[in-house]
Amino acid sequence: MSETRKASYSFLGPAGTFTEAALAQVPEARGQAWRSVNNVGEALADVVSGRSVAAMIAIENSVDGGVSATQDALAKVPDLRIIGEYLVPVNFVLVARPGTTLADVKIVAAHPVAYAQCRDWLETHVPHHGHIPASSNVAAPASLLETEQADAAVAPPGIENHLDLTVLATDIGDNPNAVTRFVLVSRTTVIPARTGADKTSLIVELPEDRAGALLELLEQFATRGVNLSLIQSRPIGDALGRYRFVIDADGHIHDERVADALLGLRRFSPKVIFLGSYPRADRQQNEYTKRYDDDVYIGARAWLDTLLRGA
Ligand SMILES: O=C(O)C(=O)C[C@]1(C(=O)O)C=C[C@@H](O)C=C1
Incomplete structure (x- = not known):
């Protein structure tokens, strides 16, 4: 069998x-x-x-x-x-071993991203606390039952149904x-089908020592009517002042305007990583001006072809 x-x-x-x-x-x-x-x-x-x-x-x-x-x-x-x-x-609760009160809490275990989201609450309600980083929002409360290094932990709601812990406070996230x-x-390498509500993720490096290089990067998108929902710099790590850009662009590589922007980037940048085109989680249709429609690119290419063929 x-x-x-x-x-x-x-x-x-x-x-x-x-x-x-x-x-x-x-x-x-x-x-x-x-x-x-x-x-x-x-x-x-x-x-x-x-x-x-x-x-x-x-x-x-x-x-x-x-x-x-x-x-x-x-x-x-x-x-x-x-x-x-x-x-x-995402929202969070503060949990502790049974018998602990909020006044007993000196050290809080938390995933760093969760900690950053509860910082205001913790600074207000546990002003002198120290922080021990944990590998996840469940590893943090679980650690309370393994060692006594921390007195409380930031955790997802409902954790008290799985671990023998007491909830000291609910809704401790700074933004509900x-x-x-x-x-x-x-x-x-199979690219998910185009849906009209898509996102394309890229990582792009700038050419070195060139005034206006970041503007030139942005122009690759602006001149094709492609909106960016994220652009974030991250250090490349080999020297001070060297950054790469993490970019999310509205649209799919099968959209002519996005493909054309990628060609522009490839000509300009020493390194372009295509991370993928995929449906947006919010399923919101991509908006763009009519003059950047597929037909306009296809029509322009057909015109060039006729010129090249000497027609
Ligand atoms: O620890 C978790 O529950 C996770 O899924 C990790 C993670 C993250 O890596 O950002 C996910 C969401 C929260 O914003 C905090 C932590």
Whole structure:
């Protein structure tokens, strides 16, 4: 009797993290094997080695901004593609071992991105606290039951149903509408179909020592009517003052205006990494001016062809 082998999907664990909630939104991952890992590097290594078909990773938080570990890993690990985007609303509770009160709390364990989202609350209600970083929002409360290094932990709501911990405070996030954006990363070169509500992710380096280079980069998009939903600089790391740009552009590589912008970037930049074109999580149709429609590019190319053919 032959048994179908399950495909493996890696996610930041253990079970109960927001990353797991993002993976739960992926229809193809349902009923497959989910592999809990401890960090983004491990998740991407699983994809590179073929151990997992894809990995779910956090890439941006509405309060704390871009997740630098993810952005840097995507710049360094070759041949990865983003194939989907998912949004998860995030809010937090403060938990402790039973018997602990808020007044007892001196050290708080928290994932750094979660800590950054609860900083105002913690500074107001636990003003003298110290912080121990944890690898995830579930690893933080779990650590309270393993060591006494921390007195309390920042955790996702509902954690008290899985771990023997007491909730000291709820809704401790500084912004009640906080959202984290996740991406599903794979090694496939098959580009998800164009939907009209798409995003294209890129990492672009600037040519060195050129006045106005950043403006020239932006012009590649502006002159083709392509809107950017994200542009963030990250240090390349080899010398002070050298940066790469992480970019999300509205549209799909199969949109003529986006393809033309990519050609412009490739001519101008020493390094362009195409991270993928994929459906936007918010399913909002891409907006652009009529003069950047596919037909306009196709018509212009046909005109050039007739000139080249001497017609
Ligand atoms: O620890 C988790 O629950 C995660 O899924 C990780 C993560 C992140 O890496 O940004 C996800 C969402 C929250 O904003 C904080 C932490």
